[in-house]
Amino acid sequence: MSLRIYDTATRAVREFVPLEPGKASIYLCGLTVQGPPHIGHVRNWVTTDILRRWLTHSGYEVTFVRNVTDIDDKILIKAAESGEPWWALAYRNEREIRIAETALGVLPPTYEPRATGHITEMVELIARLIDKGLAYESGGDVFFDVAALPSYGSLSGQKIDEMHPAGDSAGDARKRDPRDFALWKGYKPDEPSTASWPTPWGRGRPGWHLECSAMATKYLGRTFDIHGGGLDLVFPHHENELAQSAGAGDGFARYWMHSGLLNLSGTKMSKSIGNTLAATEIVKQWRPVEVRYYLGASHYRSTVEFTPELLDEAAAAYRRIENFVERAGSAVPSSELPAAFVEAMDDDLGVAAALGIVHSRVRDGNAALERGDSAAAALADVLAMTSLLGINPHDWSDTASAELVSTVDSLVRVALDQRANARSRKDFDAADAIRDQLADAGVIVEDTPNGPRWTLKHGG
Secondary structure (H helix, E strand, O other): OOOEEEEOOOOEEEEOOOOOOOEEEEEEOOOEOOOOOEHHHHHHHHHHHHHHHHHHHOOOEEEEEEOEEOOOHHHHHHHHHHOOOHHHHHHHHHHHHHHHHHHOOOOOOOEOOEHHHHHHHHHHHHHHHHHOOOEEEEOOEEEEOHHHOOOOOOOOOOOHHHOOOOOOOOOOOOOOOOOOEEEEEEOOOOOOHHHOEOOOOOOEEEOHHHHHHHHHHHHHOOEEEEEEEEHHHHHHHHHHHHHHHHHOOOOEEEEEEEEOOEEEOOEEOOHHHOOOOEHHHHHHHOOHHHHHHHHHHOOOOOOEEEOHHHHHHHHHHHHHHHHHHHHHOOOOOOOOOOHHHHHHHHEOOOHHHHHHHHHHHHHHHHHHHHHOOOOHHHHHHHHHHHHHHOOOHHHHOOHHHHHHHHHHHHHHHHHHHHHHHHHHOOOHHHHHHHHHHHHHOOEEEEEEOOEEEEEEOOOO
């Protein structure tokens, strides 16, 4: 069997057959850096990181491109509000991307181009579209002529007659059609002169959709394998990317993978409604590996609700894996993954089902330990599977945390010895009091046939 993925364009699960044997190319729409990344952005990064790791494991040489949109209406507005240069605000927020992805164990892109570094490619793409009769200049702006492309709307499944005006300049009398979208925006006197570049149509700056078409093809070629992004980008952003590139004669993406949204109390997370949670703040409340587990645990196309309670549940589930790995000793990760795990991952990146296999092997290993048998085989499987998901406990441990666990273990053992003495003299009130005190401190005690075992309610 091989990887099968749901392709938004065909609305079907398709077998992944790369453009070039042995290689896989991925383009992911990156952050528009008017603000720091929130946890909704990071979910998309974690999903793509797992895809990338799985493709690499499957034998592909992966080229992964994620852009940075560092010039945009929203960036200019935010910079004006804060009284700082637009490029300074953009760069400050771009640095937050590195911090967040490093914290969550997301591998850096192969290439991470900035929009402002690719103005030449954008101008060339506009010229190609004008030559083909698919774009026109009007009053210093250049617009894509939606009606001139019969296939427009194919990605999102919409009919052009039912579409609303383009949101980037709705009601603009310079357009032939209100649904036409901006490829190039002419310079405005109230905007910084540094936010404009010379072109055959006058000074200005690129439209949002144009940026991704130019950067994707610059680094991956005019046809590449997978284009990813959030479900909220299907229309108009990805529809317009496809229109630009296909209209210019490029094959563009062969598969479109879209991640479901992350909701906060039933409301989609977005900067515009002010309910965002910065990724760097979330990892102060939960360990980064627990946040990564939470973001990757659901199927990538599903909607994920964000609540502290659900993140606590995910953290507890991860700690069950972690506790088993700590108890089981050492082993070399298996060279061959459990067949059920492989089947789950190949089935449209079924991480939720794959984690079920991980936890099944954890239960097998714990049962072996309770019997006094070796858990090496289960441990080897768990290490191999969690490595591919980016959550191998060994990869997230460090000397300081190991020393802390050792110290806490020694202190808890003293309390457990006192509890055992109380139970042996049938002073069950004292024994229960010790257990309650440990629980109040975040230490959960579980009595097993081989004696008491403790885990932490929160943290490592």
